[in-house]
Amino acid sequence: MSATHLLTGAGSGIGAALAERLHARGETLVLLxxxxERAAELESRYPGSRVLAVDLADPEAVTALTGLPDELDSVLHVAGVVDLAPVAEQPLAQLRAQVDVNLVSPAVLTHLCLPAVRRRRGTFxxxxxSAxxxxxxxxxxxAASKFGLRALADSLRAEEVEHGVRVTTVFPSRTATPMQEKVHEQEGRTYDASRWISPATVAETILHVLxxxxDATIPEVTIRPVVARAN
Structure with a gap:
C-alpha cells in the first residue's frame, strides 16, 4: 500500500524538492x-495529489480545516516565513505572522492529524x-518561533512514543531557497546559491528519516553547508 504524506510548503524550496521526490516514488500526497490559485498550481504539478487550500497565517482557518485523511504515514511541516528586524523595530504584524506560520499553525495541524498518524504508527x-x-x-x-517549534516537537516525541509515533526535527542551516534569497536581500548581502545547501539535499535527509x-528513530538532525559563510 502506498504511503500517504501530508506536506506544507510544497510550492518552493525544500518543500517542493521533497514533494517532487515523494511524487516520483508513487506515494500519495496531501498538500496544503x-x-x-496556489492549490490549482500544485494540483497541476503533482497529478493525483489532494490539495487543500488554507493559509497558515490564519490559525483559526487551520483549526476549521476539513478533508484530512483518516490515516497518514507522515506529516511534514516545511512551510515557513521570515522577516528580519531588531527587537526595537519589529512590527507587530511581522512578529505575529512568523509565530503563526512557523509555530501556531503547525501545532494546530499536528493536533488535527495526530489520530491519523497514530493509526499508521507514522512520523512527524x-x-x-539553525535559528x-x-x-x-x-x-x-x-528564532523565537523556531525555538518554540523545537519545544513542540520535543514534547510530542515524549508523549507519542507509546503510540509508536516517531518525531524528528531537522535543523538545516542556510539553504538555497527563495526564502534565503529574501534573507540576503534584507541583510544587504549578495546572494550566491552555490554557497548554500541544496534543497534536494535536505529532502534526501528527510526521506532517510521516513x-x-x-526499530529506530532520528530525534534530531542538523545539516550545514560545507563552504564557510562569507563575511
Whole structure:
C-alpha cells in the first residue's frame, strides 16, 4: 500500500524538492496551499495529489480545516516565513505572522492529524532551522518561533512514543531557497546559491528519516553547508 504524506510548503524550496521526490516514488500526497490559485498550481504539478487550500497565517482557518485523511504515514511541516528586524523595530504584524506560520499553525495541524498518524504508527517531521538552535541579532521573531517549534516537537516525541509515533526535527542551516534569497536581500548581502545547501539535499535527509526501519528513530538532525559563510 502506498504511503500517504501530508506536506506544507510544497510550492518552493525544500518543500517542493521533497514533494517532487515523494511524487516520483508513487506515494500519495496531501498538500496544503495558501490560496486557491496556489492549490490549482500544485494540483497541476503533482497529478493525483489532494490539495487543500488554507493559509497558515490564519490559525483559526487551520483549526476549521476539513478533508484530512483518516490515516497518514507522515506529516511534514516545511512551510515557513521570515522577516528580519531588531527587537526595537519589529512590527507587530511581522512578529505575529512568523509565530503563526512557523509555530501556531503547525501545532494546530499536528493536533488535527495526530489520530491519523497514530493509526499508521507514522512520523512527524518538523523542518526547523539553525535559528532554532541559536538566535542572532535581527532574528528574534523568527528564532523565537523556531525555538518554540523545537519545544513542540520535543514534547510530542515524549508523549507519542507509546503510540509508536516517531518525531524528528531537522535543523538545516542556510539553504538555497527563495526564502534565503529574501534573507540576503534584507541583510544587504549578495546572494550566491552555490554557497548554500541544496534543497534536494535536505529532502534526501528527510526521506532517510521516513525510510528508517521501525526499530529506530532520528530525534534530531542538523545539516550545514560545507563552504564557510562569507563575511
Amino acid at each position: 496551499a495558501r490560496s486557491g 517531521v518538523f523542518v526547523n532551522s 532554532g538552535l541559536s538566535a542572532s541579532a535581527d532574528w528574534s521573531a523568527y 525510510d528508517l526501519p521501525e
